[in-house]
Amino acid sequence: MGKITYQKSKQPHPREMRLIFRNIDREGWDPSLKTFLADGGYKELKKALKMTPGEVTDEVKKSGLRGRGGAGFPTGVKWGFIPPNNQKPVYLICNCDESEPGTFKDRYIVHQDPHQLIEGMVISCYAVGAKVAYIYIREEFPQAAEIVEQAIEEARKGGFLGKNIQGSKFDCEFYVHRGAGAYICGEETGLIESLEGKRPYPRIKPPYFPAAMGLYMAPTIVNNVETLCHVKHIIGMSGEDYAKIGTPRNTGTRILCVSGDVQKPGYYEIEVGKMTMGELLNDLCGGPKEDRSFKAVIPGGSSAKILRCSDKFNVSCPPDTEKREINFEEIPLDFDTMAACGSMAGSGGVIVIDDSRKMSWVLNNINEFYAHESCGQCTPCREGSTWMKKITDRLVAGKATPSDIETLESVAYQIDGRTICAFGEACAWPVEAIVDKFRDELMAETSEENEALPHNSEEEAQRRYLSSV
Amino acid sequence: MTDSEPFPLRFFAALIIPMSDTILNEQVASHQTAGTKHHTPFEITKEIEKQADQRIKHYPQDRKRSAVLPLLHIVQSEFGFISPEAIEWVAGKLEVEPIKIEEVVTFYPGLRQHAPGKHHIRVCRTLSCAMGGSYELMDKLCELAGIDRSEATHHNPIAVSPCGTWSVEFSECLASCGTAPVCLVNNDFHEDLPAGKASDLLANYK
Ligand SMILES: Cc1cc2nc3c(=O)[nH]c(=O)nc-3n(C[C@H](O)[C@H](O)[C@H](O)COP(=O)(O)O)c2cc1C
Numbered sequence: 001m002g003k004i005t006y007q008k009s010k011q012p013h014p015r016e017m018r019l020i021f022r023n024i025d026r027e028g029w030d031p032s033l034k035t036f037l038a039d040g041g042y043k044e045l046k047k048a049l050k051m052t053p054g055e056v057t058d059e060v061k062k063s064g065l066r067g068r069g070g071a072g073f074p075t076g077v078k079w080g081f082i083p084p085n086n087q088k089p090v091y092l093i094c095n096c097d098e099s100e101p102g103t104f105k106d107r108y109i110v111h112q113d114p115h116q117l118i119e120g121m122v123i124s125c126y127a128v129g130a131k132v133a134y135i136y137i138r139e140e141f142p143q144a145a146e147i148v149e150q151a152i153e154e155a156r157k158g159g160f161l162g163k164n165i166q167g168s169k170f171d172c173e174f175y176v177h178r179g180a181g182a183y184i185c186g187e188e189t190g191l192i193e194s195l196e197g198k199r200p201y202p203r204i205k206p207p208y209f210p211a212a213m214g215l216y217m218a219p220t221i222v223n224n225v226e227t228l229c230h231v232k233h234i235i236g237m238s239g240e241d242y243a244k245i246g247t248p249r250n251t252g253t254r255i256l257c258v259s260g261d262v263q264k265p266g267y268y269e270i271e272v273g274k275m276t277m278g279e280l281l282n283d284l285c286g287g288p289k290e291d292r293s294f295k296a297v298i299p300g301g302s303s304a305k306i307l308r309c310s311d312k313f314n315v316s317c318p319p320d321t322e323k324r325e326i327n328f329e330e331i332p333l334d335f336d337t338m339a340a341c342g343s344m345a346g347s348g349g350v351i352v353i354d355d356s357r358k359m360s361w362v363l364n365n366i367n368e369f370y371a372h373e374s375c376g377q378c379t380p381c382r383e384g385s386t387w388m389k390k391i392t393d394r395l396v397a398g399k400a401t402p403s404d405i406e407t408l409e410s411v412a413y414q415i416d417g418r419t420i421c422a423f424g425e426a427c428a429w430p431v432e433a434i435v436d437k438f439r440d441e442l443m444a445e446t447s448e449e450n451e452a453l454p455h456n457s458e459e460e461a462q463r464r465y466l467s468s469v
Numbered sequence: 470m471t472d473s474e475p476f477p478l479r480f481f482a483a484l485i486i487p488m489s490d491t492i493l494n495e496q497v498a499s500h501q502t503a504g505t506k507h508h509t510p511f512e513i514t515k516e517i518e519k520q521a522d523q524r525i526k527h528y529p530q531d532r533k534r535s536a537v538l539p540l541l542h543i544v545q546s547e548f549g550f551i552s553p554e555a556i557e558w559v560a561g562k563l564e565v566e567p568i569k570i571e572e573v574v575t576f577y578p579g580l581r582q583h584a585p586g587k588h589h590i591r592v593c594r595t596l597s598c599a600m601g602g603s604y605e606l607m608d609k610l611c612e613l614a615g616i617d618r619s620e621a622t623h624h625n626p627i628a629v630s631p632c633g634t635w636s637v638e639f640s641e642c643l644a645s646c647g648t649a650p651v652c653l654v655n656n657d658f659h660e661d662l663p664a665g666k667a668s669d670l671l672a673n674y675k
């Protein structure tokens with residue numbers, strides 16, 4: 001098996017704040033327990049085990065930590081949803097499916113710093129009362145599965161997992177469960193079905209909120225890899241001090257994954273809300289490629305609505321409460337302002353598109369992803385994602401009509417809000433936003449002359465069939 | 470079907486059953502490929518049995534079915550793909566009907582029902598990699614390995630070289646978009662791989 005790659009030359013930018021990624025690509029660092037302990041590892045676990053589970057949860061609540069998996073839901077609040085009179089076993093699941101296009105942060109944690117994740121998870125298990133936890137790792141990370149299993153073994157031998165952890169009478173076991181290449185396993189109820197050995201069809205909510213009815217119908221907490229790592233640092237510095245990082249309601253640090261048309265793509269860990277889009281793209285990422293300019297940015301994984309770089313937004317930027325007009329480069333990188341600008345901070349995957357790209361091509365690539373990954377349970381999503389792909393296929397082939405763009409838009413709005421899981425929005429939003437913001441560009445690629453079928457042999461066969469009925 | 474059923478039902482059933490049979494056979498059920506000769510035929514050894522029992526223990530005793538993916542991964546890594554006999558074996562191990570295993574196998578893109586080549590290459594085709602040149606990388610790999618991808622379909626996404634040494638497949642985002650374009654060869658991850666580096670990549674595998 002090949003070696004994991006280290007980008008040794010990648011030094012943190014002075015404007016970064018490395019908390020979770022402190023050890024990533026660090027000189028002399030390796031994923032062993034020995035290295036982790038020499039660096040002061042498992043100190044926070046020992047501290048947490050001296051507190052009561054309720055106190056640990058309170059610290060997480062005070063920290064204001066919001067989930068880093070996509071929805072940005074407050075972690076402490078989610079933990080509080082476990083029914084108080086629960087008699088069933090409680091499970092914790094670490095979501096390491098990392099499959100939202102544009103997102104590549106969890107990869108580095110599980111490959112290079114698995115003990116940070118394990119420590120965060122043991123503390124979280126202690127807080128929610130879970131004695132068994134599963135780490136759901138996507139199939140495309142075969143090395144990570146080996147590295148994490150080895151780390152679990154080492155942690156067990158070191159007394160940080162297993163029976164009577166550090167003499168606290170708290171028992172906890174971790175297992176790795178590997179996926180098999182389906183994006184929908186990142187959706188928490190799809191993940192749970194997959195873990196139960198079935199097709200990963202998401203469950204309808206309500207009533208199947210995992211915190212009440214999750215794995216094996218028992219209370220289950222699903223959290224992202226990065227979220228669980230933050231728990232360790234919250235215990236280390238106290239919830240109150242953690243909440244001082246970032247901005248109110250948008251606390252802590254977060255890892256942004258920048259890809260696409262910039263000089264220096266890669267990961268950057270920043271204080272939430274303390275940096276603007278312009279600073280990220282120009283100062284940290286070195287600006288656009290030579291002789292190019294930025295055209296559009298997808299700020300939170302491919303499901304987030306695209307932002308046009310020439311747009312103005314009328315929003316309030318914390319700490320101000322007054323609304324004012326800002327341009328694209330002034331958008332602060334936090335959860336709430338990004339939502340106010342009509343998109344979402346999502347999973348932190350920032351995809352940058354410059355003026356050399358055609359939006360029809362971009363949209364077609366995104367549509368292909370969703371058409372391939374829909375689980376097929378709901379008709380609007382299963383059929384709609386494929387229809388949208390077929391329309392943009394025609395568009396990039398120069399065979400679309402102006403009415404195709406209207407159809408595209410109307411299909412998207414008919415998926416949005418009418419499905420079992422949030423995949424429906426995830427596949428509709430890119431279409432809605434790109435058609436809305438780049439309508440003229442898309443329209444310019446269509447032609448009235450294309451109105452007459454057939455465009456290809458498939459349509460010819462279809463027409464023959466229809467006219468013979 | 471009994472004779473008491475109304476005529477139209479029998480009529481349609483007669484039309485539908487043979488058709489769905491052929492669709493299944495052509496699109497999903499196992500068939501031979503040029504890669505078959507590079508993989509050992511399915512046979513359960515003591516070692517595999519032990520690995521499987523170990524995995525089953527990770528789940529509550531009455532929830533054995535949870536071990537379906539781990540067991541299928543053992544089979545696939547050992548024999549290259551999942552054959553009908555393998556599905557029967559997993560079903561037996563987990564005490565469920567084989568259809569419960571088959572429905573899982575047919576859902577996941579990561580589970581294969583035909584032999585890939587000796588070395589299987591998965592190239593990421595999603596947005597950031599496509600912008601970085603992954604389609605060009607795929608073309609170059611096919612050219613070097615002598616692979617014709619025109620026959621690849623949604624149900625049958627893998628194209629194998631005539632000698633059976635190589636196979637290629639497009640995959641969705643491999644979560645390394647910052648170092649695009651990227652690919653997986655067997656279990657090895659390769660990043661920053663423009664088409665120009667394709668021949669160096671293949672030279673690492675023989
Ligand atoms: C279609 C879809 C795909 C998702 N994929 C992922 C994923 O790959 N990784 C992840 O952590 N969360 C993913 N999520 C979000 C999870 O459902 C869930 O909200 C998250 O794991 C909760 O963790 P957090 O509270 O720590 O953010 C996805 C959600 C949807 C609707």
Ligand code: SF4
Nearest residue numbers: 375377378381419421
């Ligand atoms: S919205 Fe799409 S992915 Fe989600 S359950 Fe429905 S069909 Fe499946």
Ligand code: FES
Nearest residue numbers: 593598643645646
């Ligand atoms: S787009 Fe290729 S790794 Fe994400």
